[in-house]
Amino acid sequence: MRKVKKDTGSKHEPFMPDKVFSAEASVNKIIPNVLNTPQKYIQGDGVLGNLGLYLGLVGSGHTAVLLSGGGEKRFGEMVSQSLKRSGIAGTLVTFPGECSFEEIERVTELLMKERTLVDSIVAIGGGKCLDTGRGVAHRLHVPAVICPTTASTDAPCAGLSAIYFSDGKFRDVELYPLNPALVIVDTRIAAQAPVRFIVSGMGDAMATWYEARTCFQNPKGKAMLGTRPTITSVAIAELCADTLYDNGVKAVEAVRDSQVNESVERVVEANTLMSGIGFESCGLATAHCVAQGLTVIPSLHKNYLHGEMVAIGLMTHLVLEGKDDEAHKVGAFFSSVGLPAHLGQMSLNPERDMETLRKICKAAVELPFIQNEPFDVSPDSLLDAMLNAHKLGLEITRSFGDAAYLAVHGK
Numbered sequence: 331m332r333k334v335k336k337d338t339g340s341k342h343e344p345f346m347p348d349k350v351f352s353a354e355a356s357v358n359k360i361i362p363n364v365l366n367t368p369q370k371y372i373q374g375d376g377v378l379g380n381l382g383l384y385l386g387l388v389g390s391g392h393t394a395v396l397l398s399g400g401g402e403k404r405f406g407e408m409v410s411q412s413l414k415r416s417g418i419a420g421t422l423v424t425f426p427g428e429c430s431f432e433e434i435e436r437v438t439e440l441l442m443k444e445r446t447l448v449d450s451i452v453a454i455g456g457g458k459c460l461d462t463g464r465g466v467a468h469r470l471h472v473p474a475v476i477c478p479t480t481a482s483t484d485a486p487c488a489g490l491s492a493i494y495f496s497d498g499k500f501r502d503v504e505l506y507p508l509n510p511a512l513v514i515v516d517t518r519i520a521a522q523a524p525v526r527f528i529v530s531g532m533g534d535a536m537a538t539w540y541e542a543r544t545c546f547q548n549p550k551g552k553a554m555l556g557t558r559p560t561i562t563s564v565a566i567a568e569l570c571a572d573t574l575y576d577n578g579v580k581a582v583e584a585v586r587d588s589q590v591n592e593s594v595e596r597v598v599e600a601n602t603l604m605s606g607i608g609f610e611s612c613g614l615a616t617a618h619c620v621a622q623g624l625t626v627i628p629s630l631h632k633n634y635l636h637g638e639m640v641a642i643g644l645m646t647h648l649v650l651e652g653k654d655d656e657a658h659k660v661g662a663f664f665s666s667v668g669l670p671a672h673l674g675q676m677s678l679n680p681e682r683d684m685e686t687l688r689k690i691c692k693a694a695v696e697l698p699f700i701q702n703e704p705f706d707v708s709p710d711s712l713l714d715a716m717l718n719a720h721k722l723g724l725e726i727t728r729s730f731g732d733a734a735y736l737a738v739h740g741k
């Protein structure tokens with residue numbers, strides 16, 4: 331069993347990718363092509379019931395399981411039975427809900443007081459629980475085992491955590507040298523979540539290919555760690571979009587009845603694994619800058635999911651790049667699965683909210699990913715693209731209808 335060093339905790343060294351991957355750090359001044367993936371990705375109907383078996387892969391004898399209060403009620407018994415069957419000791423830690431440095435330190439210190447030190451961290455839940463688990467595992471130098479309970483974003487496979495202040499405001503992204511040891515996705519659990527989650531995940535995942543292509547084709551484009559994409563990750567990003575076009579509608583129909591079928595399996599894999607590898611290894615661009623820009627408006631941040639904001643971002647991204655035909659294809663897909671295709675579906679009205687839109691575009695162009703575009707992007711050029719994308723989205727909604735969107739949003 332792995333021994334935990336006593337001098338971890340709050341004194342941990344933050345990981346600086348530039349010290350490893352920048353041209354300056356390299357003996358021959360090159361930026362390498364890097365693929366970021368979890369060590370193992372395990373997906374299937376009911377797989378969380380085998381958690382103990384899979385922990386054997388990392389040689390764990392005593393794990394800490396991070397779960398929210400609600401998660402404890404839903405999965406606590408199943409998880410402890412599974413650990414028991416495999417002879418693994420488990421320490422349950424309740425996750426209160428915010429991924430902050432304070433919370434990561436609290437859990438780290440709590441686990442350092444255990445009589446036998448834990449040799450793995452399992453996090454089961456939504457993004458913030460998973461991000462906290464990753465942060466704790468990094469500080470304790472033990473493998474992170476990440477078990478998402480929805481397919482709503484592509485964050486589970488990543489080697490980073492989004493950190494918030496205790497009051498919920500975004501603070502920073504913490505990067506880790508390695509991705510999680512295991513990512514375990516129980517498709518049954520993902521299919522039982524409200525349909526809006528998997529639909530939102532498709533918005534996040536659809537953008538991955540178009541942003542990956544922008545970064546790959548621009549010789550100056552960079553992925554999350556400042557590296558260049560491998561062609562493997564670019565191919566995965568493209569397969570991600572194709573998988574969604576082929577299976578999106580059928581998956582939504584099945585999840586509406588809490589059913590798992592082949593299409594649900596494929597969409598869950600696209601949203602979680604393909605998009606996760608794609609965004610982290612290839613890079614982000616305008617679509618995610620717009621999505622982040624939208625979060626500066628508190629009512630949007632509160633009422634819309636990440637992937638819904640990315641959907642609006644992707645329409646803008648494609649129009650900005652002059653690819654209106656692709657924007658049309660993407661918008662038609664969004665309409666068919668229930669993602670927003672125009673600003674009205676984000677409670678925004680250009681005639682009424684022009685100042686708000688200006689604010690969003692100003693925040694968006696300040697983000698570093700915007701530099702992955704092969705041309706300069708100003709707040710004005712971005713606003714133009716956003717308004718044209720909005721018009722296109724309105725036309726699409728007129729011909730395809732908004733029944734899917736209304737169904738997802740319970741109207």
Ligand SMILES: [Zn+2]
Pocket residue numbers: 483484534618636640
């Ligand atoms: Zn995203």
